[in-house]
Amino acid sequence: MTKRHIPYVACSTAVLGALLGAAPASADPQVHVVHPGESIQKAVDAARSGDTVLVQAGTYHESVEVTTSGITLRGVGPDTVLQPAADKAGSTEKAGKSCAGQGNGICVVGAKNQPVRGVTVADLTVTGFSKIGVVAVGADGLTVRAVTADKNGQWGIAEERSTRSVYRQDIARSNGDAGLFLANTITAEQGAADTGGTVLEQNRLEDNRIGITVRRLRNLTVKQNYITGNCAGVFVVGDENKPKTGALTVSHNLIERNNKYCAATARLPFLQGSGIILTGAEDTVVTHNVVGANSGASPLSGGIVLFKSFVGATSERNRISGNRLGGNGPADLVNQEAAKSSNVFQRNVCGASKPAGLC
Template sequence: MTKRHITYLACTTALCGALLGATPASAAHHTHVVHPGESIQKAVDAARPGETVIVLAGTYHESVKVTTPGITLRGVGPRTVLTPAAGKSTKKASSTRKAVKSCAEQGNGICVVGAKNHPLDGVTVAAMTVTGFSRIGVMAVGADHLSVDSVNAVKNGQWGIAEERSAHSVYRNNVARDNGDAGLFLANSITAEKGATDTGGTVIEHNFLKGNRIGVTVRRLRNLTVTDNTVTGNCAGVFVVGDENKPKAGAVTVADNRVVRNNKYCEKTAKLAFLQGSGIVLTGTEDTLVTGNLVADNSGKSPLSGGVVIFKSFVGVTSDKNKITDNELSGNAPADLVNQETAEHGNAFQHNTCKKSMPAGLC
């Protein structure tokens, strides 16, 4: 056995414990170990459902596509680094090929892909850095019960970590930093116009989101929790977004997050005004709960600036029956609480600690 190949072994309880953390004695299973200079993709392709691919510390110049259910792709921490292959131009490839594009040709680092009517179940991506990709660090399409844990998604061109057409996901302990758009982006569909879908309880928790255009974007989804995250130094902190499609986005809980100093300036786009100084923004949503958050020192002059903002949608969709309660707000401008809807839409502001609101009287 030499170092320069992918090792296949039936791992003992002690070895699994060393590489993967505590593992029950009955859980011995096949593990594939990838050393620097070897192909992660070959190991992933060789793995069967329920097996693990361990990627040792080093820099790996490749993209990886996962299509096998139940496998775990795990590095050993931030020193396991995925970055684009040298000399590859994803833009050139995407403009010259008409066939279905590979993960690399799409400009993505790791792609977790299920079939249209058959979601890919039980995949875990963990403990590695994914950086420098022209589009997305980690992208999931058609996944079910996906776990993304302790991934550093850094300086990717569009989103750090993203999903569409997926449910029951858990995003935990990740760092999404200095990505071109959202650090974490979750949507029902990126391209198709359709009503909000039920995620079945997707959880975004204990993540650190800094230096992105938006820390977390939740678009056209229902039944999802954003909790205990630190969101700072972005142009905007947390966006929960709906549109004119039915059912409406909502039934989202944004709780116990620290959303502070999201004052980076981002220029306007074709769909959105310039961003600066937005803490938590709800637009086109219903029945969303914003509670227990620390929202401080988010300051700007964008139409969406402020601590917690219920924004009247650019496409004319109202925000209805949202509840903003028990938050601690200070130093946000133009105000700690901003409600652009009229009273008839039933948005409630209760028991918040704050000094200034628009209109007056919400604190």
């Protein structure tokens, strides 16, 4: 380098340093702290990708809609509570298409053909909403962790049209339908969608109509969950649409005493005493689960049940292996498919099966 280049380099370095030094502080992740009496939604609206909205302990009467990618909405534990807001007339929710207007607590919503990505909802309680505690529509890479969803009218935690989600260490109890409900789409008849590897693990599902419902989805794992006191434990649902529900794994779950009674609906008979149900599913692995003391007189009752769907869709090439079952009624293993179907039962430890010979 010649002497005449030195002033140019020094000048360039100074300019670069000035530019770097002038970078706004907002370029760094921010923590937006919300205290009781303040608006969570206002903090969420102000947050940018990478920011955290930290909600302090207290009861917040509002619904919250998240549409910004990359933000974290986090409480400080179960004592951070979201409940429906009451209007002046005393009703808890206003009509409309907003999150609150639809009767939901927390909504994570992507735009059409543009999913909201990398959102985390964690460490809080969502209770008392007429529809869904936490719902995601059009999300990718969502994490819902250590969330308690209880006493909501329909589902505790739900998603549709979403991929690569993680639901971990959540509690869903006393909800009107499923504690955890995952579907391709709720309103349309379509073939099963690939979730890209969604995981439901280490959750507690208790006193719901169904613990976990997986409907018209593929490439998903349900593992290490504790499921008790529901009418049915795990429900893997398919139908005549293509591709079928399947290519998923249900493993290492403890599913016991799901003996609550739930009346029949337009789509299903009454439910009681069902551990794991597969209907209209294919290529699903059900393995290393402990399934006990689930007993009832419903057509869907039993420990692990393969049930031919009401629209005639068969279950094919499913493998039920290495499970431990006992005290389920009418049997530990129930196969309602044709005797020569491609489903496989092997190395299960159990006492009784329908038909005989599956244990």
